[in-house]
Amino acid sequence: MRVLVLGAGYAGLTLARDLERRLPAAVELTVVNDSPFHLVQHEVHRAIRRPSVADAIEVPLDEALDRAEIVVDRVTDIDRTSRRVHLADSDPLDYDYCAVCLGATTAYYDIPGLESHAIPLKSLDDAAAIRARYFDACDDGGRVVVGGAGLSGIQVAGELATLSAEEDAHTDIVLVEQLDTVAPSFPEAFQRAVRDELLDRGVEIRTETTIESVSASTVETDTGDLEYELLVWAGGLAGQDAMGADRPTVRADLRLDRRTYVVGDAARAMDANGEPVPASASAAIREAKIVGENIAEQVAHEQAGDIGDFPPRPRQYRFDVPGWIVSVGDGAVAQVGPSIFCGSAAKAMKATVGAGHLTSVGAISKAAELVEEELNS
Structure with a gap:
């Protein structure tokens, strides 16, 4: 049995690490990404003014993952009928369960030039x-x-x-x-x-x-x-070519079909309350954790051989984040509940968010680097 995770952004890497912990050792876990690195996307703007931040926000996948097979290649097509993923430079990969975490590309809306x-x-x-x-x-x-x-x-x-x-x-x-x-x-x-x-x-x-x-x-x-x-x-955001340049709308279980999920910016998700989920790193990470539980339960049910039993009902994602934060040059703005923070307090929060993510994927030394870069920016 093989589980594929396509993409190693916020959603993909979070999900892959979760599945390493949840899946039986006999299940193959394969991560496909077009780069050997995970990129902390919400810090990329820092490299415009401080190029030195680049090292802190790139995490080698072979350091972040323990047992998953890593395939560095570009996904060109996902055939859900045959459960086969086609790659630009490698042989196709068949799957039993697949999570599409390819993110989005830039939308230009056919504006001339x-x-x-x-x-x-x-x-x-x-x-x-x-x-x-x-x-x-x-x-x-x-x-x-x-x-x-x-x-x-x-x-x-x-x-x-x-x-x-x-x-x-x-x-x-x-x-x-x-x-x-x-x-x-x-x-x-x-x-x-x-x-x-x-x-x-x-x-x-x-x-x-x-x-x-x-x-x-x-x-x-x-x-x-x-x-x-x-x-x-x-x-704006547009779908990846592998998804037919589309960002499909999915319900709160984040499924395209019984064996294929889509997580993060690759889709337009509606949460358990019927509300649209905004494109954000925090939402993608939380979605990934729900999908990790659902795939692990489906795999366990299938391996148990209880064909006559109903499959486990997938958990649903409910959008709930503690607040928002954005850098504005050498400053920042944060909202936590109804409270708004600016200045040094917001900068410290921004540093904590980025460092917390890096720590969560095992990149502790890079978390320290990022904090230093953030607070000195």
């Missing part, structure tokens, strides 16, 4: 490209446009504004959002605090502004054109 002229932020290579472009074109002034004021766009704008201040470059940082507020999916008190932190760092915020097309030097919007030297796009 956007994909060819903008830099996304999905990897350390993207962070390096943003930094290089900034120093090539913006370190003595000019304008940076950041599209999308979700958490990723907020963090990019904050890093670049702080970098500009550190370099005394007087670069204009403009954050563009189609909706009427920054952090539009979050509580109002959080939105207001984030907006204040951005304004304090000199970020110009243009809400209710839709990007209509992009050329090599101009962002055309419905409220006027913006000349730019650097354009960063953080405007």
Whole structure:
């Protein structure tokens, strides 16, 4: 019997470590990832201003996992009918149970010129490209446009504004959002605090502004054109090619079918209360723990040979996180319950969140590195 985990982001690595503990030794556990590293995605923006953070936020999979087979390859197709996963450079892998944890890619919404002229932020290579472009074109002034004021766009704008201040470059940082507020999916008190932190760092915020097309030097919007030297796009999520470029909607049991789950940003999940689950690391990690329990129980039932018995009823995911946190350059905003924190308290919380995740995947020394980087940023 084989269990496949596709992807080793927050959801995939959490699930794989959980299954190493839960599954019988006779069950094959295979993790497929397009890199030999787990990346702490919510800290990638730090590498724009502090490239040294890169080492702290990459964890070798062979150090994070004990018994799982690791296949470094790209998933190209998932055939649920035959229960077979096709890879770019390796033989196909058959499965008895599979968890799709491939995350999402960047959505460009068919906006003319956007994909060819903008830099996304999905990897350390993207962070390096943003930094290089900034120093090539913006370190003595000019304008940076950041599209999308979700958490990723907020963090990019904050890093670049702080970098500009550190370099005394007087670069204009403009954050563009189609909706009427920054952090539009979050509580109002959080939105207001984030907006204040951005304004304090000199970020110009243009809400209710839709990007209509992009050329090599101009962002055309419905409220006027913006000349730019650097354009960063953080405007949305799209499905991976292996999922037919789709992010399927799944119910609270997170199943595509009886033997195939989808976890994290690879899907649009509805929780046990019928509410949509926001795309976030904390949600992905919690979803993974539910799926780990469900797969382990299904495997145990099947191995017991009780064919006539009803299979175990899968547990359902209920969205519940203690709060939210986002970096804004050399500061941060955190919400815990109804309370909002900024300044040193929020920075300490942000450092604790990243370090806590690294510790949870066994990377204790990297957790210490990240705390030092965060608190000195």
